[in-house]
Amino acid sequence: MTATPATTPGGFLLVLAVLLPAGGVLLSFVLGGRAAGKIALGLTPVGFGLACLVAMKVAAAGAPIAYAIGGLPPPLGIALRADGVSAVMMVAAAIIVAASAFYARAKFVMPEGAPESRGALTFWIMIQAIWAALNLIFVGGDLFNLYVALELLTFAAVPLVCIDGRPETLRAALRYLLFALFGSVSYLLGVALLYGLYGALDISLLAQRVEAAPMVWTAAALMTAGLLAKTALFPLHLWLPPAHANAPAAASAVLSGLVVKGSFFLALRLWFYVLPGLPTAAPSVVLGALGALAVLFGSVLALRQARLKLLVAYSTVAQIGYLFFVFPLAAGAHVWSPLGWSGGLMQVLAHAFAKAAMFLAAGLVAEALGHDRIAGFTGAARALPLTFLTLGLGGLSLMGLPPSGGFEAKWLMLRASAASGQWLWSLPILGGGLLAGGYVYRILAPALADGEVEIKARPQRSREAVALGLAVLALALAFAPRGFFDFLEIGRPSVSRSAP
Amino acid sequence: MSVLPLLDVGLALLVVAVATWTMAARDLFASVLGYVAYGLLLALVWVRLHAPDIGLTEAAVGGGVTGVLLVTAGKRLDALKAATSGAAPRLRVKILAGALSALVAGALAFVVASLPTPAPSLAPQAAAAAAGPGAGLGNPITAVLISYRAFDTMLEKIVLALAVLGIWSVGADAAWGGAPAPLRKARPDGAMVLLAQILAPIGALIGVHIFWVGADAPGGAFQGGALLAAMWMVAMMARLVEAPRIGSRALRLALISGPAVFLAVGLAGIAMAGSFFAFPPAFAKALILFIETFMVLSVAVALPMMVAGPPEGGQEP
Amino acid sequence: MNASLLAGLVGAALVGLGLYGLIAHPHPLRKLLAFNLVGSGVFLVFGVVARRGAAAGYAFDPVPQAMVITGIVVAFAASALAVALILRLAVASGGVSLDPQGPAGRDAGEME
Numbered sequence: 033m034t035a036t037p038a039t040t041p042g043g044f045l046l047v048l049a050v051l052l053p054a055g056g057v058l059l060s061f062v063l064g065g066r067a068a069g070k071i072a073l074g075l076t077p078v079g080f081g082l083a084c085l086v087a088m089k090v091a092a093a094g095a096p097i098a099y100a101i102g103g104l105p106p107p108l109g110i111a112l113r114a115d116g117v118s119a120v121m122m123v124a125a126a127i128i129v130a131a132s133a134f135y136a137r138a139k140f141v142m143p144e145g146a147p148e149s150r151g152a153l154t155f156w157i158m159i160q161a162i163w164a165a166l167n168l169i170f171v172g173g174d175l176f177n178l179y180v181a182l183e184l185l186t187f188a189a190v191p192l193v194c195i196d197g198r199p200e201t202l203r204a205a206l207r208y209l210l211f212a213l214f215g216s217v218s219y220l221l222g223v224a225l226l227y228g229l230y231g232a233l234d235i236s237l238l239a240q241r242v243e244a245a246p247m248v249w250t251a252a253a254l255m256t257a258g259l260l261a262k263t264a265l266f267p268l269h270l271w272l273p274p275a276h277a278n279a280p281a282a283a284s285a286v287l288s289g290l291v292v293k294g295s296f297f298l299a300l301r302l303w304f305y306v307l308p309g310l311p312t313a314a315p316s317v318v319l320g321a322l323g324a325l326a327v328l329f330g331s332v333l334a335l336r337q338a339r340l341k342l343l344v345a346y347s348t349v350a351q352i353g354y355l356f357f358v359f360p361l362a363a364g365a366h367v368w369s370p371l372g373w374s375g376g377l378m379q380v381l382a383h384a385f386a387k388a389a390m391f392l393a394a395g396l397v398a399e400a401l402g403h404d405r406i407a408g409f410t411g412a413a414r415a416l417p418l419t420f421l422t423l424g425l426g427g428l429s430l431m432g433l434p435p436s437g438g439f440e441a442k443w444l445m446l447r448a449s450a451a452s453g454q455w456l457w458s459l460p461i462l463g464g465g466l467l468a469g470g471y472v473y474r475i476l477a478p479a480l481a482d483g484e485v486e487i488k489a490r491p492q493r494s495r496e497a498v499a500l501g502l503a504v505l506a507l508a509l510a511f512a513p514r515g516f517f518d519f520l521e522i523g524r525p526s527v528s529r530s531a532p
Numbered sequence: 533m534s535v536l537p538l539l540d541v542g543l544a545l546l547v548v549a550v551a552t553w554t555m556a557a558r559d560l561f562a563s564v565l566g567y568v569a570y571g572l573l574l575a576l577v578w579v580r581l582h583a584p585d586i587g588l589t590e591a592a593v594g595g596g597v598t599g600v601l602l603v604t605a606g607k608r609l610d611a612l613k614a615a616t617s618g619a620a621p622r623l624r625v626k627i628l629a630g631a632l633s634a635l636v637a638g639a640l641a642f643v644v645a646s647l648p649t650p651a652p653s654l655a656p657q658a659a660a661a662a663a664g665p666g667a668g669l670g671n672p673i674t675a676v677l678i679s680y681r682a683f684d685t686m687l688e689k690i691v692l693a694l695a696v697l698g699i700w701s702v703g704a705d706a707a708w709g710g711a712p713a714p715l716r717k718a719r720p721d722g723a724m725v726l727l728a729q730i731l732a733p734i735g736a737l738i739g740v741h742i743f744w745v746g747a748d749a750p751g752g753a754f755q756g757g758a759l760l761a762a763m764w765m766v767a768m769m770a771r772l773v774e775a776p777r778i779g780s781r782a783l784r785l786a787l788i789s790g791p792a793v794f795l796a797v798g799l800a801g802i803a804m805a806g807s808f809f810a811f812p813p814a815f816a817k818a819l820i821l822f823i824e825t826f827m828v829l830s831v832a833v834a835l836p837m838m839v840a841g842p843p844e845g846g847q848e849p
Numbered sequence: 850m851n852a853s854l855l856a857g858l859v860g861a862a863l864v865g866l867g868l869y870g871l872i873a874h875p876h877p878l879r880k881l882l883a884f885n886l887v888g889s890g891v892f893l894v895f896g897v898v899a900r901r902g903a904a905a906g907y908a909f910d911p912v913p914q915a916m917v918i919t920g921i922v923v924a925f926a927a928s929a930l931a932v933a934l935i936l937r938l939a940v941a942s943g944g945v946s947l948d949p950q951g952p953a954g955r956d957a958g959e960m961e
Contacts, residue, residue, distance in 0.1 A: 102801065102808065107654055206931065227898055247647075540852050554882055567885065593925050633865040640865075641861040
């Protein structure tokens with residue numbers, strides 16, 4: 033494979049992308065809750081600009097950009113690398129964090145002169161910490177450094193779940209924490225074994241050294257199990273619905289749209305970047321099969337929920353399942369692999385935007401009606417047209433109807449499964465779409481019916497617009513040009529590898 | 533190596549036995565006490581593995597600070613009589629869990645036994661780098677923590693700050709800004725106070741010493757900070773001092789000073805040495821000690837605040 | 850059989866014991882202890898790797914040892930956060946059950 037030099041022009045941007053929100057965390061801690069909101073909101077455009085710069089550098093170079101921290105290259109030092117997928121994920125993360133932060137102003141920006149509140153300080157610091165951790169996960173090149181990033185993500189995400197303080201939120205946060213800790217420690221054990229085998233933790237160094245040996249498979253299994261627990265892939269999904277449904281809407285959008293994608297991204301890194309030279313067909317089928325079960329169980333459970341936020345959370349369990357079809361559909365260096373890869377990444381992005389939009393909209397519904405029981409939605413669409421439009425458009429992408437990123441993702445995956453002769457995967461892909469149609473219909477049908485709802489507080493137009501904007505982005509992905517998919521291929525090992 | 537010293541085998545068996553007891557004990561508090569003993573035994577295992585730095589860390593954190601945390605938690609839970617913990621899992625689940633655990637432990641034992649020989653190692657590179665320009669640290673672990681893996685260490689200190697905030701955030705709204713509950717409700721007797729008055733300053737001195745020699749000998753910022761933290765906790769338990777209010781600006785500055793100074797010096801590296809987190813050779817050791825001083829402060833403040841818990845006061849729901 | 854292999858086997862046993870406790874114990878504080886057993890088992894594996902990597906005049910490879918120190922710090926922070934959640938849950942609900950009570954929070958619709 034082509035080696036990326038330890039530091040390339042523009043590589044320093046990667047360090048800044050992590051240190052900017054990390055510095056925001058530290059500054060917010062000292063200056064307190066009111067300043068924290070201003071710092072977080074002020075950093076969002078800067079961070080978005082940085083992410084775009086990284087994407088431009090990667091596109092201009094046509095190759096990953098990299099930075100060796102302290103000028104010390106691996107194996108002793110830590111390297112950061114951004115390839116096509118890293119850059120796209122950084123931009124997506126910046127957009128969703130910015131949207132959630134803007135949306136959260138109404139709840140967490142403190143009025144002048146008011147004493148610092150618990151919720152405000154926690155929310156603003158933790159959302160910045162999530163952002164720092166995600167950026168590091170997207171560009172990290174060292175498996176232990178990525179462990180620290182995973183822990184940073186966990187410690188930032190868990191307190192957001194119980195910001196409300198009710199007993200069920202505490203229970204959800206505790207369950208989340210225990211699952212996440214199990215996940216980290218299992219991942220860490222795999223890292224220890226890989227280091228014991230090869231004396232390196234750098235992804236590209238390991239990729240050159242790994243061989244198909246029982247010990248490597250043990251390490252990969254442990255790391256994958258840990259990452260699946262954090263991604264909430266069936267059957268390790270139990271913690272997710274209460275956690276995502278109980279957090280404040282702005283936090284749910286980030287947790288469901290981005291945070292679970294962080295650990296999924298590391299699973300991609302492991303199987304497609306560390307182990308691409310190994311015969312990974314069998315484990316890929318196992319991961320895909322778990323994904324299929326997740327689609328089925330998550331969708332059926334979503335159909336049975338009485339509350340909107342829980343329904344949207346169970347839908348996340350189902351949509352996470354789709355992500356794992358990327359393993360059987362893109363593994364190896366086949367002609368169809370780029371289709372599967374594009375489909376998987378498109379699903380990551382489409383779900384991130386659609387789900388963030390739907391959680392923000394669900395929060396607006398709950399604020400406007402004073403509850404989020406679906407049975408009590410009769411006629412609500414007439415009272416809150418923009419918000420229910422957001423739910424509908426987001427739902428369109430979840431179902432995989434055109435034009436939407438969700439459609440594009442499923443279409444690419446179907447083509448990959450046809451081209452590879454793995455027809456079976458098309459069953460859960462299509463079946464999950466039908467079930468998603470069912471649960472989206474369950475939200476919209478009562479809302480569109482004739483009836484009268486009592487509006488307790490009319491949502492601000494700007495907040496409705498933010499949610500709608502994210503849903504529109506989920507649809508706009510359908511119009512991604514061919515160059516976008518070429519960009520996603522930049523730096524993917526099986527492409528640059530000469531022999532299959 | 534041919535014959536295993538009997539002592540090692542005995543220590544290994546003892547560690548596994550105490551761990552088993554910790555899991556099997558019926559009584560919650562008994563299992564907590566078992567865990568504290570386990571943490572101290574583990575420190576000995578680390579010394580046997582030629583890892584005195586980890587042994588120090590394990591003794592201070594695994595045995596000491598975690599011990600106070602868990603014992604306090606056990607006592608508070610007992611006092612709350614909050615016994616309902618959900619039903620024990622069914623036998624089927626237990627058998628499945630047992631099988632899974634045995635499988636994992638077996639696979640791990642197999643893997644550990646078949647690690648390659650000669651083992652790959654970064655020790656030669658670390659030795660060369662430590663002797664090379666810009667390091668000048670006799671303790672290779674400190675060099676790895678502060679120089680080669682500076683990014684990990686800085687982020688891990690941010691994790692500590694997040695954990696403190698996460699713990700505070702669990703408290704009641706009305707209590708926000710106030711001080712955590714005292715570690716001991718009861719007024720301590722004279723002997724305890726006297727002990728703390730003698731122990732705390734001596735321990736604090738040893739903590740500073742461990743940090744100071746950590747550049748060249750076993751020890752370092754974390755171990756030194758942990759010992760200082762333990763001494764502050766001793767003083768708090770004797771009610772010689774009270775936990776500070778979480779709204780205090782000084783407290784918050786102390787908490788983030790370690791990662792903040794580290795981050796600032798790391799950023800300055802690009803101007804001073806041409807790369808983020810690089811140290812100019814002439815001042816490397818001085819800069820490392822400067823960063824470590826603030827890390828000691830952050831660790832010494834963060835650990836006791838984590839044990840003390842969320843602010844108390846206001847109305848409970 | 851040598852000292853580092855023995856420590857590795859102890860590590861494997863601790864991971865197994867902890868994993869069982871993590872699944873089988875209903876009490877969250879017991880689960881936390883179990884997590885810590887798994888954690889220390891994993892650290893021991895790192896320690897074994899470090900000890901086996903003795904070279905160039907060092908009795909150990911400093912890189913994995915440094916990682917254990919980072920790991921212990923993070924594990925403590927995790928324990929402290931879990932304890933805070935458990936205690937708060939006990940105060941707020943009078944129990945520490947992790948089971949969601951009844952059909953998933955039916956009365957909890959009023960939120961955000």
